[in-house]
Amino acid sequence: MNEAQRFEYGFGAQVMGPDWTRFSLWAPSASRVDLEVEGLDVIAMTHAGEGRFVGEATCDHAARYRYRVFTDGAAEGIAVSDPASRAQAGGIEGPSLVIDPYRHAWRHADWRGRPWRETVLYELHLGTLGGLAKARQHLPYLAELGITAVELMPVSAFPGTRNWGYDGVLPYAVDDTYGDPDALKAFIDDAHGLGLMVFLDVVYNHFGPDGNYLPRYAEAFFRHDRQTPWGPAIDFRQPMVRRFFIENALMWLDEYRFDGLRLDAVHAIAERDFLVELAETLRSHLDPRRYMYLVLENEHNDAELLEDGHFIAQWNDDWHNVMHVLLTGEREGYYADFADSPTDKLARSLGEGFVYQGDATRQGTPRGSPSAHLPPTAFVAFLQNHDQVGNRALGERLTLLAEPQALEAATLLLLLSPMVPLLFMGEEWASQRPFLFFTDHRAELAGAVREGRRAEFAAFSAFQDPVSRDAIPDPNDAATFEASRPDFAARETSPHAEWLTFVRRLLAIRHAEIVPRLEGARALGAEALDEGAVVARWQMNDDTRLVIAVNLSEQPAATRAFGVGRHLYETREGAAVAAESGNLPARCAVAWLKSEPGDEELSA
Template sequence: MRDELPQATFTPTYGAQPIDDERTRFVLWAPSARAVNVEVEGLPSQAMRATTDGHYEAEVACGHGARYRYRVFGAADEEGTPVPDPASRAQHGDIDGPSLVVDPRHYRWRHNDWQGRPWQETVLYELHIGTLGGFDGVREKLAYLADLGVTAIELMPVSEFPGGRNWGYDGVLPYAVEASYGSPDDMKALIDEAHAHGLQVFLDVVYNHFGPDGNYLATYADTFFRDDLQTPWGPSIDFRGPQVRRYFIDNALMWLQEYRLDGLRFDAVHAISERDFLVEMVREIRSHVDPQRHVHLVLENEGNNASLLDADHYTAQWSDDWHNVMHVLLTGEYEGYYADFVEDATAKLVRCLSEGFIYQGERSRHGHVRGEPSAHLPTSAFVIFLQNHDQTGNRALGERLSVLADPDALAAANVLLMLSPMMPLLFMGEEWGSTRPFLFFTEHRDALADAVREGRRSEFADFSAFQDEATRSRIPDPNALETFEASIPDYELRETPPHDAWLERTRTLLSLRHQHIVPRLPGTRSLGAEALGDKAVVARWRLGDGSRLTIAINLGGNDLAAQDLGGARCLFESRPDMESAAKEGRLMHHGAAAWLDAEEATP
């Protein structure tokens, strides 16, 4: 019975909205349509009532699980075009199948007292649901991740995409849970169980573009897009329109309210033309979400807009600057977006550790001014990572750092990743040094599949390793099943040599972080950083209780003279004798160590 189910906390403006067990209200914004019908399987087609500003509404005698489509009629169109609901909560089958009515009160939550965790405790673990066996497969990993020291899993996008496998960024139905991963209730069960393990759950959402197949919005809402502004994915979404803004803001609120997610990561917001939309969205979210909950909002933003991270705005930003300069120092790569970080790379790392962003108004290699001053921001405003889906999956061969970098240097970089006062993110498999690639994979059809394969290969034509057709032919076909299968993490190896030692190091570093850094994180400020030589830096921070954290890292191949590195207590050394060498005024090559002067703490 209805009164036995928990009450829904949020109803999006658009889509199928169950009124009770036997009635559902449908709302579609279709300003380009002459008329719209809603077609529920087993019932006669029903004309929707035109209301205001291009909206159509209808109430139908159906409930949870009903299958339906809209049929939109153009000016001279007598038969109409059947389309899925752009606010569909789930699809029966794929993007072209019928949409499903989903009652948000259908799932019975077990952990209603969960309020999240403070941001300072966050250690993120990014994962791809499809490669782990769907929502149920991820559930099997939760106990392991909690034991490892992870406090939050970050799900790559779950929105419905064409086919049954996709790296996630070709979604076309932002409200619908990808059917190959499981149902909406399966996703809620994953979140519910994660909370039982003390794990937060974040979701990566894509509001800057739609995938290339299955997006019908332009058919009946041509003003959803603008023809005067292009993005790398096609015409820009027109965020000047209030209905477009409502569509995406409601989507964010749905994930946070109905699915009880603890945070969202907003993909590539620099591709959103209207900056004030980002401000409006964060204000709406903050005003609608219970202030007693810990809800964290994280940006990916090449623009480095520090002002979006000020009080009452977004919690943090993915620090691509940190990743890019570390990648250059670890690998020596210089092509693509790494070109902006090659010159004076050590000095750039110094600035990143001291002030947050590297680019704070300087021009990129393309001549664009990028970034705003960031030294005033807390260290917790920056999510740092050595690997993620982008900088792995966007590589032609999907290589991880474990096969690109010196292993001792990479171990040293992990000390900086996990013990600095910035917020660490691990990419699935990184914790045991997996060497398995993470590739770009899709399941497009027919001509689009051919275009994606050839486009992927031509994308790397300017890279030195892929200068001819023979070398480009080595780039895996995104649509091939084996490309997907090659990207499935090899969890079965994590406790076998040499991966077991790597895994134990990760577990130790995260334990030290939770014990010594996290309690002192609020109020932390940088005491500056300095270069000790090529690829070698020492950084210091005053933690919130007055203690001082020092991390020295030498990614180069030679020992360097360095004075005054140590402290009262060495938390961790990535190589044996790092601490004793530091006392002798020497920073060992391919090594890092962290010290904590806790006796400086105020009572």
């Protein structure tokens, strides 16, 4: 869409012309709503049906406003921010700001995005980088490294001054600790100029526990017959609730020109058809010449959502979890489902996508659906991300948990396999800084979060006694946030500089050798060679076969001697020759492109 095709939103403040703004609030539990715009008399909003209240005011960009909502015949209303506020002055408790989304003069307005096969994701947290202005300074480095898509953790307004973003309560507003809407647009504009796509992590499954006033005047927004880990489920049976989130997604993709969205934890959304409606609506409203991608996080491993083109890919937690077991030996928590026969599970993931395809978990519950028919690019693979690092009690990265040569082999598999790879900020230089869970809640809630987090790890062997549990960093302590800032200066020092060179080299190989062959590529299967050792093969689109052999164990693995064509990279000198002679060395990985016909297998 362009300015002449402005979408008429059903929520929030919409600038209609000079000194003319329309306001809309869904408040089905309210009997009356007043609009309070700074400098103007109070405006009584009109009930427009379906629980909507609308009003107009002679104001435009940067005007400050609030709603005063009256319920149950109360004489005194409560002042609330606009749940569809585009920006706040002074945090979530401050006044909302009218934002004209078409003020930004885009320098790269002709940007259309990049084909999905070219995607190399880099997840980052804006707060730990110092906000949008400082994060922009890192974009040239990421483009030079070989990253093609930056993925931002949620930017929606949250309580306090620091948060992962998953406690957001104003989904339309850019948190003012990161910058204003224009700063976000400038970040995206710069990225597009460097050839970088930008993705946003959005949370449509819950609101944060602090500062969410929707239950006071829109009780129908939630359903109390179904609970999630964060409280009552959002009621997507309600048409206005669906519209609220669909319009939010449209705003990010149209007004901010994000290239894609990653939908957080959609397994917590009971109404699966909402996800389909969301995807279909977005595609019907956006310029069809643009590449636009929707990616899922979904514990249900629902392959059907990836079949019809609505969603391009899913974060493959199965791949991560089995890799983590093999690299660290950890078997507690959700790793327990991957502790038995992890090598076979890795082979299944490489050959078919999901590990769990209707199989029973350790609780005896079937999980997932068949996925072998999906292309490899339907899966986003990662060794680390905000969840898998930050949800650890001490936030340790794999650089502190895994043997270095094994981690090097795993990184080759990550960056050269046909799955879409994701790196977490700092991973590319093997950062040893933790990424911890941090918040900035008010006193009572802060204490509950601190104790709840310590109780969460009480069942783990490393935190059986109170002393060890008390050593778990307090999420609300500012020092926890400060400790999570990436150590960019370390990139220039040994051994981090060497690791950065290694990652840069692998990404160069990916773009030169793998990406051009990815369209139409398909898995040919994978198999275990020995404990911790796997070989996987993919048919590429030019009749070549990509072969990757990885051995994460401390023992060599036997292979059948065979010729494999041109080898792309080996993490240990001589590993390719040894593997071709029947012996894959310990803790190494080798990738080849095989062009000659034949049915040789790299197997014992």
